[in-house]
Amino acid sequence: MDDLQPETLALPSGPARVEWRRSARARRVSLRIDPAGGIVVVTLPTRASRKSGMALLMGHADWVADRLAALPAAIIFGDGALVPICGVPHRIRHDPAARGGAFLLHCELHVAGAPEFLPRRVRDFLRQEARRRLGALTTAKAGLIGVMPKRIIIKDTTSRWGSCAPDRTLALSWRLVMAPSFVQDYVVAHEVAHLRHMNHGPRFWELVDELTPHTRKAIPWLRNDGAGLLRIG
DSSP states (O other), X not given: OTTOOXXXXXXXXXXXXXXXXXXXXXXXXXXXXXXXXXXXEEEEETTOXXXXXXXXXXXXXXXXXHHHHHSOOOBOOOTTOEEXXXXXXXXXXXXXXXXXXXXXXXXXXEEOSOGGGHHHHHHHHHHHHHHHHHHHHHHHHHHHHTOOOSEEEEEOOSSOSEEEOTTSEEEEEGGGGGSOHHHHHHHHXXXXXXXXXXSOSHHHXXXXXXXXXXXXXXXXXXXXXXXXXXXXX
């Protein structure tokens, strides 16, 4: 039971890639969609069988089909692809003779070097942009409340756009750099507010509203369009 491998299963709606995970912390069998890979993730408690996971999966086959069908089309980093930066589409232009790795020019992302290096250079550029933009935004908002984070980490997370650890380390997804600026502003404000309130009580939300005017606009955007960011690259 410990060697469960990913597999493609024939569901009533068609084939679906399924990944099995075992968790000692899980109290019941659970099911979710991983939008980044477009796969179904089934989590099993330590003593649960694959059979129980299959029962849950087949019992929710229509839900799985609907969620997979609703995923945005994947965008692969390649010459000519459109990639949003701060919500604005930028076309990737492979420019093998250019210097500087990757750089923005007239709403285009120019990428130098051999074509096989293009995806990595685009990803590295976006990570650096995220570190620059989100780092500056975080420092500015933290300065408003007089509590600075211990450090700021830029990660590739699939479950949360940001987090605040008890030691005041803030982690933010680099994919936020592709979201509109108002979404970035809200997520950073949310995590900075946690430097004062490690909960989601009334005082926390009051502080969030002091730090950003975009809460009511950004939350629906993340709910409806956030999965699209995970389908890029």
